[in-house]
Structures are given as structure tokens and as C-alpha cells.
Amino acid sequence: MLAPNIYDANCPTRQVLNRIADKWAVLVLGLLVDGPVRFNRLRRTIDGLSQKMLSQTLKNLERDGLVHREAKATVPVTVEYSITPLGLTLAETVEAIKIWAESHIADVQKAQKRYDKISNHS
Amino acid sequence: MLAPNIYDANCPTRQVLNRIADKWAVLVLGLLVDGPVRFNRLRRTIDGLSQKMLSQTLKNLERDGLVHREAKATVPVTVEYSITPLGLTLAETVEAIKIWAESHIADVQKAQKRYDKISNHS
């Protein structure tokens, strides 16, 4: 087995990066660290996330072994999503991204204003 | 000023997340932590990254104050990209994502095989 090289487009690590370096995946995982959440609750909590993309994101996360799906025989059927032990090892680092965005937003906005004012960006 | 809430689609932190939770941004920042790199070297190093997307990614990172662009009066003109102090505070966490992908790839692939084998996923 070759050493993983994320800068190689054909390396499997690249496919994984494409999945986890995704806004919806980051937000979903960020919610699941606090305990299992049902489909529609995720959809309502994550503003702007469509059912289609949530479904797709969860399917991908489940396939990658990061999230566990459990359909409960209630009426109507409820589906509970929870984070797996593997997912938990990732959650810490995606949490860090969320936290970075929330704590450095002022600096970023200041930089954007400066960039837009100078505007010699053809 | 309101408390930042990344789960709100209109919160500025969400826009920032869209930028940094991006495969190309993660890979570019990951390279710049080791020192300034020129445009074409980034393009050649990051396999699969087109000139267009690199140009766009760098422009966004520069606007957000994460990357600094410096055109040097050489012949031909060379453009050097470097990470800013603000970018450096982010780099640690995106590095963690890169590292996670590279170190947990085996677990992910195992999970994918199991998922694909069971295949009762309509």
C-alpha cells in the first residue's frame, strides 16, 4: 500500500476530503456530536439545507462510516442519526472549523471590506 | 452585534464556512503553511486543480485576509502567495482535516465496502 498523498487526485484520501470538506457535512457532524438527531430536526436546525442535500449528505456520511442510521418502528417511522466512534474522531476537527468561523468572523469581514475598497482586482 | 450562529443561513459565519470548508481551499492553505508558493507551483502540486479554480480560490482566500498576494518584478513577472497571520490561525485546523483523511482512510474504505456489500439502500 502506497503512502496516502492528499495532493494526488487519484488517492482515496482525496475522495474523503471531498466529502468532509463540505459545509453540510461539517454542520451535520457538528450537531450529531451532542447526541442522536432525527432527519427532520436536522433539516429544520440547519437553515438553508434542502431535504435532498440532507438525504445525500447523510447517505455519504453513513457510507463512510461516520454516521449511523437507525429506523425506529414508531408511527410514523422515525429515523435517528447518530455519530459513530470513527465519526467522533473527525468531529473534533470539524468542530474546530465551525469555532474558527464563529470566532474570527470579525477579522474576515474587516479583511473583506479592505479588499473591496482597494478594488484593483481587475 | 448578534451572537454568531453558523446554523443560520444569513449569518456571516456561514459564508465564511462555505469558503473554508472547501477542498481546494484546504489543500492550498495546507501548502502555504510551509512558506510562500507561486501560482504555477500550486497548480502543479495540487493534482486536479484547474487554473480557473486556483485563481478563484486564491482570490477568495485573499479577500478573506487568509492569504497574501505579492507580484514580484521579475522576468517574467512571478506572483508569490503566502499565508497571513489570520490564515495561520485557520491553517492548524484545516491541517487537522488533511491529517484525519490521510490517517483514517483505511477505516473509511472498510466502512464503504461494508456499506456497498449490504446494499439495501434502495
Added chain:
DNA sequence: TTTATATGGTTTCGATAAGATACTAGGTGT
């Protein structure tokens, strides 16, 4: 009995973003 609600999705289609390729512009070497 028809209508409305809830659950967790899938399908369809138009808009948007990404990717491949060609091209620009200024200068050097042959």
C-alpha cells in the same frame, strides 16, 4: 369520506458552479 397532519425520503427540472480547453499579454531565448 375527504382533508390535513406527521414521518422520511425521491424525482424532476432550472439555475449555478465546476472543469477542460483555448486564448491573452508581456518578455526571453534560438
Added chain:
DNA sequence: ACACCTAGTATCTTATCGAAACCATATAAA
């Protein structure tokens, strides 16, 4: 004159996203 270097931009095609509608199942209300 022509190829080649730099760092991009322009154009066109293809893949992905998002909004809305639809599906299946069951409950409760009108």
C-alpha cells in the same frame, strides 16, 4: 518568426445544487 516562460482570463460543456413537487405510510379531525 517562433516557441516558451510567467499568471492568469474567456468560452463552452458538463456536473452539481437547490426549490418544488411528489411518494408511501399512518393518525386524527371535519
